[in-house]
Amino acid sequence: ATRAGKIIRDVMSRGELGIVEKGKNDLQTEADRSAQRCIMASLSRQYPTVAIIGEEGPSNCEVPSDWVVTDCDQTILSLQCPSEYLQVTDKDIAVWVDPLDGTSEYTQGLLEHVTVLVGIAVKGRAVGGVIHQPYYNHSAGTGESIGRTFWGLVGLGVGGFTPQDPPPGRLIITTTRSHSNELVQKALDVFNPDEVLRVGGAGHKVLLLMEGKAHAYVFASKGCKKWDTCAPEAVLTALGGKLTDIHGNPYEYDKDVQHTNARGVLATARGISHASFVSKIPQEIRDAFA
Numbered sequence: 001a002t003r004a005g006k007i008i009r010d011v012m013s014r015g016e017l018g019i020v021e022k023g024k025n026d027l028q029t030e031a032d033r034s035a036q037r038c039i040m041a042s043l044s045r046q047y048p049t050v051a052i053i054g055e056e057g058p059s060n061c062e063v064p065s066d067w068v069v070t071d072c073d074q075t076i077l078s079l080q081c082p083s084e085y086l087q088v089t090d091k092d093i094a095v096w097v098d099p100l101d102g103t104s105e106y107t108q109g110l111l112e113h114v115t116v117l118v119g120i121a122v123k124g125r126a127v128g129g130v131i132h133q134p135y136y137n138h139s140a141g142t143g144e145s146i147g148r149t150f151w152g153l154v155g156l157g158v159g160g161f162t163p164q165d166p167p168p169g170r171l172i173i174t175t176t177r178s179h180s181n182e183l184v185q186k187a188l189d190v191f192n193p194d195e196v197l198r199v200g201g202a203g204h205k206v207l208l209l210m211e212g213k214a215h216a217y218v219f220a221s222k223g224c225k226k227w228d229t230c231a232p233e234a235v236l237t238a239l240g241g242k243l244t245d246i247h248g249n250p251y252e253y254d255k256d257v258q259h260t261n262a263r264g265v266l267a268t269a270r271g272i273s274h275a276s277f278v279s280k281i282p283q284e285i286r287d288a289f290a
């Protein structure tokens with residue numbers, strides 16, 4: 001994810017984004033394509049029999065040798081693997097890769113919204129993930145290292161950041177800035193929030209929950225896919241938060257599931273009652289995502 005983040009910055013510095021329209025309000029750039037090839041090549045070389053699904057489709061062509069990462073994070077490897085994973089085999093695992101989350105914002109220069117997402121599902125549950133933010137600190141003076149990586153494994157914990165709880169006594173909700181519609185807005189209005197943070201990317205919004213900037217992420221839309229939510233859900237769950245559909249039911253992340261998160265996204269920070277958010281979603285919106 002870190003190497004992919006460097007590729008994303010390099011594409012932007014060169015200034016040739018190579019934008020392709022995949023669908024309505026749905027762009028792909030050279031950064032999405034190259035970052036995906038980097039991650040797919042690196043993972044499939046180390047784990048040739050694990051199912052890896054990337055947003056930008058299969059990409060088996062050769063990649064530059066310096067895109068292939070072969071080393072592992074020794075600090076994380078030195079930690080004790082939770083006993084629940086000791087018997088896991090390749091067949092139990094699906095890896096969901098979003099090489100660049102927040103493409104719309106990337107093309108508009110809102111670079112802090114961009115993340116690289118690699119999520120690991122075991123037996124259909126999102127349990128492990130990394131969220132790399134390639135432009136963290138990019139506007140700071142020299143001397144600050146650029147980019148950071150959040151990680152989490154359910155049963156082990158999280159790393160790469162300092163978790164914070166959102167402020168009590170107010171309600172801050174984060175949601176889409178580039179994929180809104182009437183239903184998305186209706187679902188926000190029922191909560192009567194003190195503040196709405198409209199930012200790009202599923203990864204970035206979950207970072208806001210984990211750093212105490214928002215209490216909940218509400219997105220009554222079918223726009224997100226499994227690669228958008230697998231890594232964020234895993235890291236958030238490892239921290240004690242929750243990400244589900246708008247009914248409060250978990251998504252399945254087996255390799256054969258449908259890619260679309262057809263029942264919307266509702267996530268809450270650690271220490272926030274997820275059920276109380278679910279209970280406020282009105283019937284009209286529940287019915288639209290039945």
Ligand SMILES: Nc1ncnc2c1ncn2[C@@H]1O[C@H](COP(=O)(O)O)[C@@H](O)[C@H]1OP(=O)(O)O
Binds near residue numbers: 098175
């Ligand atoms: N209607 C949509 N079409 C395509 N992708 C979407 C749509 N809605 C959401 N997404 C994906 O989910 C992410 C979170 O949504 P939003 O930023 O609107 O809150 C987007 O950055 C985008 O991922 P990506 O940028 O990887 O294509």
Ligand SMILES: [Mg+2]
Binds near residue numbers: 026027028055
């Ligand atoms: Mg996309």
Ligand SMILES: [Mg+2]
Binds near residue numbers: 228
């Ligand atoms: Mg995405």
Ligand SMILES: [Mg+2]
Binds near residue numbers: 032100
């Ligand atoms: Mg993407």
